[in-house]
Amino acid sequence: MPSFLDPIAGFGVTFTTMFRKVTTEEYPEERKPMMPRFHGRHVLNRYSDGLERCIGCELCAWACPADAIYVEGAANTDEERFSPGERYGRVYQINYLRCIFCGMCLEACPTRALTMSHEYELADNNRADLIFEKQDLLAPMSSGMVAPPHAMASGTTEQNYYAGEFDRPEDSAAPTGTAEESR
Amino acid sequence: MTVTTASTSGDTLEPRPDLVTLTIDGVETSVPKGTLIIRAAEQLGVAVPRFCDHPLLDPVAACRMCLIEVEGMPKPQPACAVTCSDGMVVKTQMTSAVAGEAQRSVMEFLLINHPLDCPICDKGGECPLQNQAMTSGQGDTRFDGPKRTFPKPINLSAQVLLDRERCVSCARCTRFAEQIAGDPFIELLERGSQQQVGIADDVPFNSYYSGNTIQICPVGALTSAMYRFRSRPFDLASTPTACEHCASGCSLRTDSRRNAVMRRLAAVDPEVNEEWNCDKGRFAFRYLESDRRLTSPLVREGGELRPASWDEALVAAANGLKTADGKTGTVTGGRLMVEDAYAFSVFTRRVLGTNDIDFRPKGSSPEEEQFLAARVAGRGLGPTYADLEGAPAVLLVAFEPEDESPIVLLRLRKAAKAGTRVLAVAPAASRGLAKLDGTWIPSVPGSEATALQNLAPDVVDLFGQAGAVVLVGERAAASPGLLTAVGELCDRTGAALGWVPRRAGDRGALDAGLLPTLLPGGRPVADAAARVDTAAIWGAAEVPETAGRDLPTMLKAVEDREISALLMAGVQLDDLPDGAEAALRAAEFVVVLDTHDHAVVQFADVVFPVAAAPEKAGSFVNWEGRVRPSSQPLRTSLMTDARVLSVLGAEMGVAGLESDPVALMAQLEEFSGWEGARVSPPSVAGAPPDPGPGLLLATWRPLLEATHLQSGEPYLAATARAQEVWLSTGEARELGASEGDMITVTGASGSVTAPLVLAEVAAGAVVVTGNAHRALGASGVRVQVAVEGQG
Ligand code: SF4
Ligand code: SF4
Ligand code: SF4
Ligand code: SF4
Ligand code: FES
Numbered sequence: 001m002p003s004f005l006d007p008i009a010g011f012g013v014t015f016t017t018m019f020r021k022v023t024t025e026e027y028p029e030e031r032k033p034m035m036p037r038f039h040g041r042h043v044l045n046r047y048s049d050g051l052e053r054c055i056g057c058e059l060c061a062w063a064c065p066a067d068a069i070y071v072e073g074a075a076n077t078d079e080e081r082f083s084p085g086e087r088y089g090r091v092y093q094i095n096y097l098r099c100i101f102c103g104m105c106l107e108a109c110p111t112r113a114l115t116m117s118h119e120y121e122l123a124d125n126n127r128a129d130l131i132f133e134k135q136d137l138l139a140p141m142s143s144g145m146v147a148p149p150h151a152m153a154s155g156t157t158e159q160n161y162y163a164g165e166f167d168r169p170e171d172s173a174a175p176t177g178t179a180e181e182s183r
Numbered sequence: 184m185t186v187t188t189a190s191t192s193g194d195t196l197e198p199r200p201d202l203v204t205l206t207i208d209g210v211e212t213s214v215p216k217g218t219l220i221i222r223a224a225e226q227l228g229v230a231v232p233r234f235c236d237h238p239l240l241d242p243v244a245a246c247r248m249c250l251i252e253v254e255g256m257p258k259p260q261p262a263c264a265v266t267c268s269d270g271m272v273v274k275t276q277m278t279s280a281v282a283g284e285a286q287r288s289v290m291e292f293l294l295i296n297h298p299l300d301c302p303i304c305d306k307g308g309e310c311p312l313q314n315q316a317m318t319s320g321q322g323d324t325r326f327d328g329p330k331r332t333f334p335k336p337i338n339l340s341a342q343v344l345l346d347r348e349r350c351v352s353c354a355r356c357t358r359f360a361e362q363i364a365g366d367p368f369i370e371l372l373e374r375g376s377q378q379q380v381g382i383a384d385d386v387p388f389n390s391y392y393s394g395n396t397i398q399i400c401p402v403g404a405l406t407s408a409m410y411r412f413r414s415r416p417f418d419l420a421s422t423p424t425a426c427e428h429c430a431s432g433c434s435l436r437t438d439s440r441r442n443a444v445m446r447r448l449a450a451v452d453p454e455v456n457e458e459w460n461c462d463k464g465r466f467a468f469r470y471l472e473s474d475r476r477l478t479s480p481l482v483r484e485g486g487e488l489r490p491a492s493w494d495e496a497l498v499a500a501a502n503g504l505k506t507a508d509g510k511t512g513t514v515t516g517g518r519l520m521v522e523d524a525y526a527f528s529v530f531t532r533r534v535l536g537t538n539d540i541d542f543r544p545k546g547s548s549p550e551e552e553q554f555l556a557a558r559v560a561g562r563g564l565g566p567t568y569a570d571l572e573g574a575p576a577v578l579l580v581a582f583e584p585e586d587e588s589p590i591v592l593l594r595l596r597k598a599a600k601a602g603t604r605v606l607a608v609a610p611a612a613s614r615g616l617a618k619l620d621g622t623w624i625p626s627v628p629g630s631e632a633t634a635l636q637n638l639a640p641d642v643v644d645l646f647g648q649a650g651a652v653v654l655v656g657e658r659a660a661a662s663p664g665l666l667t668a669v670g671e672l673c674d675r676t677g678a679a680l681g682w683v684p685r686r687a688g689d690r691g692a693l694d695a696g697l698l699p700t701l702l703p704g705g706r707p708v709a710d711a712a713a714r715v716d717t718a719a720i721w722g723a724a725e726v727p728e729t730a731g732r733d734l735p736t737m738l739k740a741v742e743d744r745e746i747s748a749l750l751m752a753g754v755q756l757d758d759l760p761d762g763a764e765a766a767l768r769a770a771e772f773v774v775v776l777d778t779h780d781h782a783v784v785q786f787a788d789v790v791f792p793v794a795a796a797p798e799k800a801g802s803f804v805n806w807e808g809r810v811r812p813s814s815q816p817l818r819t820s821l822m823t824d825a826r827v828l829s830v831l832g833a834e835m836g837v838a839g840l841e842s843d844p845v846a847l848m849a850q851l852e853e854f855s856g857w858e859g860a861r862v863s864p865p866s867v868a869g870a871p872p873d874p875g876p877g878l879l880l881a882t883w884r885p886l887l888e889a890t891h892l893q894s895g896e897p898y899l900a901a902t903a904r905a906q907e908v909w910l911s912t913g914e915a916r917e918l919g920a921s922e923g924d925m926i927t928v929t930g931a932s933g934s935v936t937a938p939l940v941l942a943e944v945a946a947g948a949v950v951v952t953g954n955a956h957r958a959l960g961a962s963g964v965r966v967q968v969a970v971e972g973q974g
Contacts, residue, residue, distance in 0.1 A: 056412065
């Protein structure tokens with residue numbers, strides 16, 4: 001090709017692209033669904049009666065390669081029970097300035113308390129607001145749930161909870177965004 | 184901590200007749216006769232897995248985890264219980280499939296009933312069972328039946344919780360309680376899968392040493408209410424510290440998380456606390472987080488204390504002290520580290536220009552001052568814990584080790600088991616003495632000196648033996664002539680003399696010269712050479728040569744207007760003699776350096792907040808005279824006492840006072856090894872107690888009591904011993920009282936009612952345990968005793 005045509009050849013790319021399918025997304029007017037295994041903001045799940053699944057074991061914090069999670073455990077008492085069993089997470093924080101969304105924490109969690117949602121809109125104009133506290137992370141109350149503290153269902157022990165008797169249907173179905181889903 | 188090599192005394196290079204030679208994993212080694220195989224293997228770097236083995240407890244071979252193969256023996260043997268013998272051929276899991284298989288099987292059995300608690304278990308992350316399940320176990324279980332369960336957890340005491348599901352029945356806790364602490368409250372009960380640690384329903388595990396069982400439990404079966412769920416091992420930054428609670432001087436490990444202390448553990452220090460400590464040192468640190476902490480300087484304005492800037496407070500303090508112009512007294516308390524105590528010594532002499540300084544709480548006497556200056560101050564190390572262990576006989580005078588220096592009790596128990604005779608000149612045969620299998624030499628409070636002078640000749644002979652030790656407690660000061668008699672006994676027999684104060688800072692304060700007649704390192708103020716020497720080290724022109732006043736004289740001088748200002752550090756109102764409040768009120772100017780806002784602060788004109796022990800680096804000196812260095816676990820913006828004194832000194836015109844702990848310690852070191860004149864020992868005649876109606880009170884402060892350093896820790900407080908009144912059977916009969924009756928003891932200023940315990944008590948005396956000194960006064964006062972409601 002003669003060299004004087006070179007500038008025009010460049011427009012050829014532009015020209016063909018005009019007839020391709022548009023990939024631009026109209027975000028934020030239009031939000032596309034994420035891939036099922038997408039790792040978004042964490043959720044601290046509840047049992048079907050509203051008790052928290054988290055036992056404050058800190059295994060997620062231990063597993064986290066970015067040191068983004070901070071947990072302090074405390075003892076449940078008969079008067080004030082937040083989770084089945086002896087221990088619950090009194091303080092739970094995830095620092096989204098550190099989190100790299102690797103999902104190691106989910107794999108470490110022994111009670112499936114921690115999962116990841118598809119929420120990715122994690123931006124702010126200050127650091128403090130990007131440290132999510134327990135109340136920011138806890139799953140919302142859905143029907144049939146009672147906000148803790150409250151006792152375990154009568155006649156049950158934590159073993160009934162751990163055995164899955166108080167899982168919400170969506171826990172045993174496909175939990176959003178856990179690694180499990182891909183199997 | 185379990186991996187400690189056995190003591191191989193002496194030089195191991197020389198072949199000695201008591202060595203045996205054996206082969207472990209094909210390596211030939213020689214060890215002293217009697218060495219356990221597990222220890223010999225450790226020396227070769229082979230770690231045999233274990234749970235029940237502990238180098239300071241007698242072997243039991245309870246857990247079977249350490250099975251190894253010994254050639255010629257039909258079955259695998261427990262390495263922790265079989266001693267090495269000549270020609271033995273041992274194969275551990277490293278070289279023997281039989282041993283490896285045996286260990287794997289034992290682990291499988293252990294895990295059959297073990298709960299899946301790791302995520303909620305305090306031991307998770309530092310658990311020998313977790314670790315050894317990985318190294319010596321198999322990945323999966325073949326057992327799929329239901330596990331044995333127990334209700335969990337149960338309280339052994341308010342502090343110690345037991346989860347029986349997690350217990351591996353290693354008997355470490357029960358052996359510790361029985362063999363080391365002498366508090367056999369817990370025992371292994373039942374058999375097979377039901378085997379469990381048990382305790383009587385009505386007798387909680389209120390041992391002063393109970394926290395050690397939590398530390399040595401190889402699983403998370405024993406946990407403390409205080410530390411429960413508070414953190415994970417990877418959260419914790421560990422700092423080696425020295426305990427600030429008593430003169431035993433334990434090495435501790437302080438674990439902190441986000442600048443707050445989470446827990447403290449006994450550190451391994453074979454020369455002092457071995458691997459143990461007491462519950463006070465382990466659990467009492469929440470005082471740091473008290474809302475009474477002082478955080479900014481305070482100055483008095485219009486009768487009220489108000490927060491002030493450092494500059495303002497320094498100027499106010501400097502002006503006030505300058506106005507007093509040397510008519511100033513310094514009083515320090517037991518919390519001071521030796522560096523800070525030394526800074527007070529320098530500040531008082533160089534800046535205030537006086538020798539009016541005293542570190543001793545109430546109950547002190549001129550006799551005590553002379554005794555300490557002559558026989559203890561600046562004498563360096565000794566007698567030591569090792570000396571106690573090797574002593575043929577130990578005499579305890581006005582000293583209740585279990586309450587007043589708990590590690591001394593543990594070491595004496597070890598010694599007593601090995602044949603040391605322990606004798607105590609005391610008003611009663613206490614339970615602590617019974618733990619030592621000790622001999623009681625009865626004496627009512629006030630007549631101990633006479634008892635010492637009239638010791639039976641065979642007892643005196645005991646102390647004529649090489650290595651004998653006499654330990655005298657700080658309460659001896661309250662009994663006239665006693666310290667004289669103690670000194671004379673040691674002179675006469677050649678026994679080593681140890682003074683065991685109660686508080687962690689006392690020995691350091693003494694060595695730093697916080698006495699009116701004493702300069703650092705045991706130098707007498709009265710000695711010109713000592714003053715010249717001291718001035719040279721300080722780079723000062725001179726050191727004041729008039730002897731100062733002790734605490735009671737100082738307080739009197741304040742009321743008589745001879746002293747107008749007081750400098751006080753770490754002093755509680757309770758430490759001061761009765762009636763001290765009047766003197767504090769009369770003082771024109773009071774400067775207080777303290778960590779917390781308590782009663783004495785209310786008398787201050789200027790208050791400086793200072794760092795508490797875990798917030799600074801420094802050291803204590805324990806009763807042996809051993810320096811106990813302590814690193815700084817917590818960050819703080821607060822200054823040390825020494826630093827405050829340094830800036831205050833500069834404000835008052837003496838610049839360059841040292842405040843760096845390392846430099847202060849180095850300077851204090853220069854004072855050691857004084858060979859010049861000493862204060863001469865006291866010579867005070869004993870004064871037998873006044874005759875009168877009623878009984879002579881005997882009391883001492885318990886280990887656990889409601890003091891400021893133990894505040895904020897309810898679980899610990901709940902394990903304190905209940906107050907009791909001890910009477911001899913004869914005395915009780917006369918009163919018509921029997922064991923358990925409530926007895927009211929009435930003194931001049933108050934009364935105490937507590938249940939009666941029949942005990943061996945000297946005729947004419949009554950023992951009131953617990954905090955009796957607050958209500959009734961010190962030992963030696965006359966009290967009236969009656970059954971509650973009568974009399
Ligand atoms: S979220 Fe899961 S892993 Fe994290 S503390 Fe709670 S229970 Fe433990
Ligand atoms: S004792 Fe050890 S193995 Fe057992 S539950 Fe606790 S951490 Fe896990
Ligand atoms: S409670 Fe702990 S120390 Fe005691 S026997 Fe059980 S496992 Fe051993
Ligand atoms: S014995 Fe004394 S030094 Fe040791 S831990 Fe207890 S209080 Fe601290
Ligand atoms: S360690 Fe040897 S039997 Fe327990």
